Every structure is written in structure tokens, then in C-alpha cells.
Amino acid sequence: MSKNAIYAQSGGVTAVINASASAIIETARKYPKKIGKVYAGRNGIVGILKEDLIDTSEESPESIARLRTTPSGAFGSCRYKLKSIQESRDAYQRLVDVFATHDIGYFFYNGGGDSADTCLKIAQISKEMGYPVQAIHVPKTVDNDLPVTDNSPGFGSVAKYIATSVLEASLDVAAMSLTSTKVFILEVMGRHSGWIAAAGGMASNQGYPIPLIILFPEIAFDREQFIQRVQNSVSEHGQVSIIVSEGVTDKDGQFLTDQGRSDAFGNQQLGGVAPMIASIVNQDTGFKYHWAIADYLQRSARHIASKTDVEQAYAVGESAVLMALDGENSVMPAIVRTGNHPYQWEIGKAALTEVANIEKKLPGHFIDESGYGITQACRDYIAPLMEGEDYPEFRNGIPHYVQLVNKPVPRKLDTGFEI
Amino acid sequence: MSKNAIYAQSGGVTAVINASASAIIETARKYPKKIGKVYAGRNGIVGILKEDLIDTSEESPESIARLRTTPSGAFGSCRYKLKSIQESRDAYQRLVDVFATHDIGYFFYNGGGDSADTCLKIAQISKEMGYPVQAIHVPKTVDNDLPVTDNSPGFGSVAKYIATSVLEASLDVAAMSLTSTKVFILEVMGRHSGWIAAAGGMASNQGYPIPLIILFPEIAFDREQFIQRVQNSVSEHGQVSIIVSEGVTDKDGQFLTDQGRSDAFGNQQLGGVAPMIASIVNQDTGFKYHWAIADYLQRSARHIASKTDVEQAYAVGESAVLMALDGENSVMPAIVRTGNHPYQWEIGKAALTEVANIEKKLPGHFIDESGYGITQACRDYIAPLMEGEDYPEFRNGIPHYVQLVNKPVPRKLDTGFEI
Numbered sequence: 074m075s076k077n078a079i080y081a082q083s084g085g086v087t088a089v090i091n092a093s094a095s096a097i098i099e100t101a102r103k104y105p106k107k108i109g110k111v112y113a114g115r116n117g118i119v120g121i122l123k124e125d126l127i128d129t130s131e132e133s134p135e136s137i138a139r140l141r142t143t144p145s146g147a148f149g150s151c152r153y154k155l156k157s158i159q160e161s162r163d164a165y166q167r168l169v170d171v172f173a174t175h176d177i178g179y180f181f182y183n184g185g186g187d188s189a190d191t192c193l194k195i196a197q198i199s200k201e202m203g204y205p206v207q208a209i210h211v212p213k214t215v216d217n218d219l220p221v222t223d224n225s226p227g228f229g230s231v232a233k234y235i236a237t238s239v240l241e242a243s244l245d246v247a248a249m250s251l252t253s254t255k256v257f258i259l260e261v262m263g264r265h266s267g268w269i270a271a272a273g274g275m276a277s278n279q280g281y282p283i284p285l286i287i288l289f290p291e292i293a294f295d296r297e298q299f300i301q302r303v304q305n306s307v308s309e310h311g312q313v314s315i316i317v318s319e320g321v322t323d324k325d326g327q328f329l330t331d332q333g334r335s336d337a338f339g340n341q342q343l344g345g346v347a348p349m350i351a352s353i354v355n356q357d358t359g360f361k362y363h364w365a366i367a368d369y370l371q372r373s374a375r376h377i378a379s380k381t382d383v384e385q386a387y388a389v390g391e392s393a394v395l396m397a398l399d400g401e402n403s404v405m406p407a408i409v410r411t412g413n414h415p416y417q418w419e420i421g422k423a424a425l426t427e428v429a430n431i432e433k434k435l436p437g438h439f440i441d442e443s444g445y446g447i448t449q450a451c452r453d454y455i456a457p458l459m460e461g462e463d464y465p466e467f468r469n470g471i472p473h474y475v476q477l478v479n480k481p482v483p484r485k486l487d488t489g490f491e492i
Numbered sequence: 493m494s495k496n497a498i499y500a501q502s503g504g505v506t507a508v509i510n511a512s513a514s515a516i517i518e519t520a521r522k523y524p525k526k527i528g529k530v531y532a533g534r535n536g537i538v539g540i541l542k543e544d545l546i547d548t549s550e551e552s553p554e555s556i557a558r559l560r561t562t563p564s565g566a567f568g569s570c571r572y573k574l575k576s577i578q579e580s581r582d583a584y585q586r587l588v589d590v591f592a593t594h595d596i597g598y599f600f601y602n603g604g605g606d607s608a609d610t611c612l613k614i615a616q617i618s619k620e621m622g623y624p625v626q627a628i629h630v631p632k633t634v635d636n637d638l639p640v641t642d643n644s645p646g647f648g649s650v651a652k653y654i655a656t657s658v659l660e661a662s663l664d665v666a667a668m669s670l671t672s673t674k675v676f677i678l679e680v681m682g683r684h685s686g687w688i689a690a691a692g693g694m695a696s697n698q699g700y701p702i703p704l705i706i707l708f709p710e711i712a713f714d715r716e717q718f719i720q721r722v723q724n725s726v727s728e729h730g731q732v733s734i735i736v737s738e739g740v741t742d743k744d745g746q747f748l749t750d751q752g753r754s755d756a757f758g759n760q761q762l763g764g765v766a767p768m769i770a771s772i773v774n775q776d777t778g779f780k781y782h783w784a785i786a787d788y789l790q791r792s793a794r795h796i797a798s799k800t801d802v803e804q805a806y807a808v809g810e811s812a813v814l815m816a817l818d819g820e821n822s823v824m825p826a827i828v829r830t831g832n833h834p835y836q837w838e839i840g841k842a843a844l845t846e847v848a849n850i851e852k853k854l855p856g857h858f859i860d861e862s863g864y865g866i867t868q869a870c871r872d873y874i875a876p877l878m879e880g881e882d883y884p885e886f887r888n889g890i891p892h893y894v895q896l897v898n899k900p901v902p903r904k905l906d907t908g909f910e911i
Contacts, residue, residue, distance in 0.1 A: 086667045088660075116670040144660055146667035153671055237890050241507075241563055241792035244893065248505045248565035251535040252572055257788060278888060281895065345767055347785075365787035366766075369676060373660035377795055379889065459889030469697060470798065470878030471656050474663065476700065 075107050076178020078397075080129070081114035081121060082146040082213075083184030083191075087227030088234075088375040089386035090213045091147050093183055095140035096390030097211070098129050102137075107398055112175065112482055116149035118182075118191065122164060122490045124171050126482035139475035141387060142465040144375035147477050150184075153492070155191045158198055165198045167490050173204045174485045179397045180206050183390075185214035185225070189405060190429035196403040209393045210405040210425055213386070215372045217268040220431040221423035222407035226389060227372070229382030229458035232272030234374040235261055235316070236459060238367065239276035243283045243314045246363075250312040256303060256354050257314045258364040260347035262371060264320035264328075267291050267435045269371070273316030274447035275455055284310040285446065288350070290320030291435060292444045294329060300357045302445060307360060317350050376472050380461025385418070392420045416457035494526050495597025497816075499548070500533035500540060501565040501632075502603030502610075506646030507653075507794040508805035509632045510566050512602055514559035515809025516630070517548050521556075526817055531594065531901055535568035537601075537610065541583060541909045543590050545901035558894035560806060561884040563794035566896050569603075572911070574610050577617055584617045586909050592623045593904045598816045599625050602809075604633035604644070608824060609848035615822040628812045629824040629844055632805070634791045636687040639850040640842035641826035645808060646791070648801030648877035651691030653793040654680055654735070655878060657786065658695035662702045662733045665782075669731040675722060675773050676733045677783040679766035681790060683739035683747075686710050686854045688790070692735030693866035694874055703729040704865065707769070709739030710854060711863045713748060719776045721864060726779060736769050795891050799880025804837070811839045835876035 080097055082090055094113075101108040113127040114120035120127070127148055129137070140147055155161045172180070182192040189210045196208035212219050217228035239259060246257045263269040267289035277283035284306045288294060306313035322328055330346045347364040354362050385408055392406035405428050409421040439451035447455075465472040499516050501509055513532075520527040532546040533539035539546070546567055548556070559566055574580045591599070601611040608629045615627035631638050636647035658678060665676045682688040686708035696702035703725045707713060725732035741747055749765045766783040773781050804827055811825035824847050828840040858870035866874075884891040 082667070086664055116667075119671060143663075145663035149670060150667045151671040152668070233889055237795055238789050238793075240890055240893070241794060242788040244562075244564035245505055245788045245792040248501070248535075248569045249571070251568060252538065252570040254788075259789075275888075276890065281893075345764070345783075348764055348767070363787050364764075364785070365789050366783070366785045367789070368782050368784035369661040369664045369673075370657050370678075370784050370786070370789075373664040374657075375660060376656055456888060461889070462883070462886055464881070464883070467881055469694075469875060470652055470880070471659055471695065474659070474700075 075105065075109040077109040077176050078111045078179035078181060079114060079121060079126070079172070079177050080111055080181045081117045081183065082148055082150040083117050083182060083188035084150060084152060085215065085372065086146040086150050087213055087215050087372055088144040088230040088378045089226050089383050090183060091140040091143045091145070092383050092386035093211050093213060093226060093390035094147060095137055096387040097181055097394055098137045100391045100394040104398060108179065109176070113148035115479070117151040117153065119151045119153050119492055120149065121171055122167050122492060124484050124486050126175065127479045128482045131478050131480040136475050136477055141383065142375065142463070143474040144373045147475070148479065154187050155194065158194055165194065166202065168195060169199050169202045169204050170486065172199065172206050175482065177206055180208045181211055181393050182208065183211040183213050185216065185219060186430060186432060189219070189425055193403050193425035193429045207397050207402045209397050209401065210428065211389050211393045212405055212407070215269065216263055216266060218266050218432045219428060220433045221427050223410040223418065224408055224458050226382060226386035228268060229379035230374065231269055231371050232275065232455055233379045233459040234371050234377050235269060235272045235367070236275035237377060239273045239285070239314055239316060240283065242365065243276065246312045246314065253361055254363050255307050255312050255360045256362040258317060258347045258350050258362060259314070260317050260319055260345070260366045263290065263318050265290060265432070267318050270316050270318040271435060271439060271447050271451055272455055275452065275459060284313045286313055286315045287445055287447065288315065288317040288321045289440060290318045290322060291440060293324040294321050296353060300353070303354055303358060315350060317346055319346055321346055375465055378463050379459050380463040381458055383463045388420050396422065413453055413457070416460070494524065494528040496528040496595050497530045497598035497600060498533060498540060498545070498591070498596050499530055499600045500536045500602065501567055501569040502536050502601060502607035503569060503571060504634065504791065505565040505569050506632055506634050506791050507563040507649040507797045508645050508802050509602060510559040510562045510564070511802050511805035512630050512632060512645060512809035513566060514556055515806040516600055516813055517556045519810045519813040523817060527598065528595070532567035534898070536570040536572065538570045538572050538911055539568065540590055541586050541911060543903050543905050545594065546898045547901045550897050550899040555894050555896055560802065561794065562893040563792045566894070567898065573606050574613065577613055584613065585621065587614060588618050588621045588623050589905065591618065591625050594901065596625055599627045600630055600812050601627065602630040602632050604635065604638060605849060605851060608638070608844055612822050612844035612848045626816050626821045628816050628820065629847065630808050630812045631824055631826070634688065635682055635685060637685050637851045638847060639852045640846055642829040642837065643827055643877050645801060645805035647687060648798035649793065650688055650790050651694065651874055652798045652878040653790050653796050654688060654691045654786070655694035656796060658692045658704070658733055658735060659702065661784065662695060665731045665733065672780055673782050674726050674731050674779045675781040677736060677766045677769050677781060678733070679736050679738055679764070679783070679785045682709065682737050684709060684851070686737050689735050689737040690854060690858060690866050690870055691874055694871065694878065703732045705732055705734045706864055706866065707734065707736040707740045708859060709737045709741060710859060712743040713740050715772060719772070722773060722777060734769060736765055738765055740765055794884055797882050798878050799882040800877055802882045807839050815841065832872055832876070835879070
């Protein structure tokens, strides 16, 4: 007899997390004898704790199919980290109560490192509490910092967006540099790891070289050395494009953005390392510059998603359901790279004990000796993840993204839960 | 007997100015008996003044065709404004010398208001100096501020990029707003007119409403009233996306960005009204926010160019050559809107005396009563300009843009020219 499933999205959303959601729901619908309804937590695990569930069976097959081409989290996500079982016991108890009340047998948690840890704890505690659910983690993060899996769905599309944007802006500067802008600065995400900054390096290749400087969070910012490179590039090429990670630090390991800045209103100005780098360039070289901060545009840019990324996001969702049906628990579908020339991949299986609380760093050998560029090994790794286009449908000149009904599941518990 | 032509790109580049270049060269090649070679000024008019010309006949038909899908200015542009004939007589004299030396009969100048003025002066002075050239202006500007023409090539693609970006980032915020970001701020170009800011309003429509606030340069910033709208939108919808023009001013007409800000290094921080708005929101509401500045990304984003925009950019280039062959002088091909439902357009002809030094403002009735949104009239105007997709070829996961040979034309003058 079938059990219901709960799906929840966690943490920062991506251009392709809904493709995983689409896969989970479409695959579950193929096994009605084993999986009843697929509920979604409204705004992720917070919705489960509040017993605020969405009945995805109310969505048409067309809507679920169109999730594949719709960015962001269609059921809502959240930033809410459960602490240890000791500290958050009441929350875990509540989750199990909701699971039991709604006859949940499967829990699919779609997120990064924190949610992998939560997913593992839920499997353990639900068993300990006498209502065991199969908890499967579905990888997602633009930061690409999940271990075991070759890459994380979400990263390939950000990489494609950043590399394309750096290329296009650099062509702009090339046309203007004689009499105007010589230095362009783009700030990218990745506070603790330079995966996305490295992707900016993909804008330049042997066939189409572009003068770039990458400021990685892994390399302490050296103003003098940096300015020297800017000077050299401008005198040699007339221009330079700088990709700066939001997480770049000084030699003491302090984020440059933590060095207080105030605006006209006397407020501490939050965020924005690009304008700081711009000011340094302006002060030390006098070169005319422009700077941009992509912020959310980079992780929500479904209009230029990577086809590989979309296919992998779908594949991990589909595999999550199949693993659940195989009786698996506390696992995560992982992308396994089986070939590079040509690129080949398959879905493997990772134990959450191997995934939870482990951060995959950008390998040292992906950054070149200069500290301002990427190596061929890095190119070989990133290139296939950016490969292929998978355009959404457009209407009225803009992407036509799906709007779900998101019908609530009637509450059954007479108690609430304080977040 | 045929005369040669000179083509030059002027001012800030766009995603489609090369489509106009492609049209001019392809069309000229169809009339070898009337038009000899098409030369291009390297970095625009500066290249003509320095007799630094590019021989476009060295480019393959494939390369010229691929200009249509390549952003920025393939021959280089510049910010260099010729003054009055009195003040800059030696420069005009030099231009005519270069024209005469290279047997130039046609001058195609691809730019905005300033270049229209220069183009007109060149027609006048060349005749006065006894070497008359036919000077045709080809419209281009993301600012959409050229008069007579219904719109300017370059604007439609920026509009499509901004509307799409606002939509995608707003979906991101919708998923995060319960526990995290509630306010998203995107700074857009348009220092003197709100055309691009208005395009941000196209992210929302009746079928797919999104809570937006637009800060136009035409409306003095009222902090209290603005914050009230932010509060209302967040309490009603849980979120709001703010599109702020770089040219927004205070009640005294001073640019907000001119209100000095200093960074950690004690430098005056240049540019960036988005972080100022973010600071205001943070101080007055405490809502968590994110902000982005698209800067050059918005005008170089050929990967999401408007098909209508590309076709119009090509059409004005083609018509410029045909007008020259008809013996026209001191004119500009203008886009004439002949229907809205369905959208229809054709190419008309504008006298440069009607174009030079006249700035088309955003009509007052395009901004709604609130002062923070756009009217249906504005929607009807912008919608067709964003319509259709015209994707570039991709290679290695990024757009494959053409690289021209840009072979120099041998210099014939023994004198140089100081810029």
C-alpha cells in the first residue's frame, strides 16, 4: 500500500532546481501503487514544520512539465537550518508528527550541504521515533561545493551566464577603450569558494582570447600586484575585465566588503566589492572604469541555462525517486563524470554520511601560478557543464514561466509550531 | 564611376549596432558600380581623423553576415564630439582631406544625437570646402532618445534584457522572501530619460503580475513616499522589486549618485545608486535586500537580443545605403510605426536638421499617476520592440561572436592629426 511523499526546496534557489522538482513529481506519478501524493513544503522545511503543505497532485501535467524551464523555487524555499538533534529535538519531533499525520513515507530534500545534514538527521530521528521515512537528498547549489558528486545542479547555468556576460561586456569595452572605459569589473557570487569566479575565466579561450583578471576568494588580495597586472593588461591590450568574487579577502583573511563603507546617509553600506575594486583602480591608475554586480540575476537566469545543467538537475530528481522505490535511505543521487572527451556522465549514489557538512573547495591546481587565472584542468572541468542551450518559451518578449496553483493540503494537526 | 564609402560607429555600443554595419556592407557590396570599397573608421570618427581606416572588403561574406549576431562595435567606437564648425574647423578640414584622399563619396555615421549633428555638419562643410560627400546618419542608441524615428535600434534589446532580468530576479525573491530577501533593487541605464527604467515595468503584466516600483529620472525621489510604497508592497505581496534609473535625482534635481560616498580607502565612490537605495530601505524598514547593477551587461547582451530590434537595426543600415544611392544627403532612415495590433513598421526618412540636437523624452503619459509605474500606453509602445528572439550561434557553451580581420587601409596623407 502506497505512502505519500514530501518534497522541499532549501536555501538559495537556482535556474534549474525546478527541473529537479519536475522530475520528482513526474517520476512519482508513474508509480501510483508505491507513491501516493507528492506534497511540497511551502517555503521549504518551514512549511513542513508549520504543516503548510502544497498538494502537487492539483497541478496539471503541463504545469509540472513546464517547471523544467522555470527558474527559482516554485514551492518557495527558505533559509532555516535545523540544529543538532539535541538542540532542535522539538523541531525534529514536529517533522515526524507531520510525516505520520500525512502518511509520509518518502522525504525528498532539494538543497546544499546544510540540507544534506538535515536530511540525514531526519532519516535517523524518524527511525528512532518509530516512524521511519526514507530521506533522499537531491543536490542543488550554484556554489558547486557539495562533495562526492562531480558537480552540483545550478552551477553549470551560473557558469554559462557569467562567462557569457564577461564575454559580452569585454567586447563592449574593446570598442570603447580608446577614448573611454578601459577596465570593467564584474562581481560574482561564491563567498567561500571561487567556483563561479573561475567560470568567468571561460569567457576567454585560445580561439578567442580576452584580457581577464580573476580575484579568487582563495587568494589574498594584493593591491600592488593587482594594480601591476591591470597596468600591464591595459598597456598590452588596451583593456582588462576583472571578475571579482564577493568573498575576496585581504591578507588577514578579512572580507574586503567587511571593511566599513558609509554612504551619503551615513549608513554602513552592505555588499559590493566591485565598487571598492573600482575605486582602487581609479585611485592607482586613473583608468576609466565601469562595474557591474550580477547578484540574483546570475542564479535566476533561466533564459541562458546550460542544457547539461538542466538535464542533470532532472536526472538527479528522477533518480531520487527511483532510489526511494529501491528502498534506499539517507542517500543522494550524485553526478559521476565517466568521460571528458567526449564528456560523459551517469548518476551514482552517495551516502549522506559522506556528504553532510563537507564542503568541496575549488582545487588548488584549478588556479594558475599567477593566482589570477584558471588552468586547463579547470577549463576541462567546467566546459562541459556549460554546454548546450535549453531556452524557455517566450511570450510578450519575455520568458513565459509557469505559475502553479500551489493548493494547500488541509491541516490535520490541532497544534501549530513556532519558527 | 564609383566612389568609396566610410562607415563609423559612434558613442556607446549596443547589442545590435553591428547588425546595422552588416547591412551597410552587405548592401553596398550589391552595387559595385556605384559604391567601391566600404572603409570603416577604426574607433569611429577618431580613426577617420587619424586616417586609421579599416578595409572591410578584406572581410569574408560569412564574417559580415555574422556581424548581425555579434554585439558591441566591431570596428571600434569612441566618445569624441566635434564642436561647432568654427571651433573645430581644423578637424572638419581634416575629415574632408581624408575623404578626398581616399575617394570617399558616402559617409555613414552610426550613432545617437551627437553623431547626427556631426553628420549634418560634415555634409555642409564638405560641400562648402568643395568636396561634397553624401552624409547619412544611421540611428543607434539604447537611450531611445532620438527624435522623429519611432524608436532607436539598441533600445528594444536592452528592454528585453531588463524586463527578463527583473522577472527572473523577482521569482528568486518570491521563493526566498519568507525567511530572507524581501526587496530586490536593479539599477539600470538612462541618465537623462527613463526609457530603460520603464522597460523594467514590462516584467509584470496582467497575466503574470509582479510587485514593482520604478524610480524614474523624471520623478524627484521622495524618500518618505518611496518607503511607504515599499512597506505596502511587502505587507501585501511579501516582496517588491525596485528598478532604479542611474539618473534618479532629489527634489533639487541633483543626481543621488552625486551625493558623495566614500569607501574603505577614503576614495570618493563613483556610480551606484542601487546601493544607496538599498541603504535607505535597510535603514527605514530593516527588510533584507539584495541589489544588482547591470551596467554594460544590459547593452551588450546579444544573447537575448530582441528579434524586432535586430531586424530594425539591419533595416536602417540597408536603407541608409539605398538612400545614398538615391542621391539623398543629410538624412537618417527612421523607423515608422504603421500599426500596433498587429505591430507594423516601415522605414521612413528624416532630415538631419529635424534630428540633430533634439532629445526625445519619455512622454509624461507613459508614467502612471503614482509616479512609480508605467501606463498601458507605455506598454503598447514598448511591447513590440522587445518581441521575438534571435539567438546567436554558441560554441563551447558561450556565444560564438565574429572576430574581424580589421585590415588597415594604407595611409596616404603625410600629415598626422592630434586628437
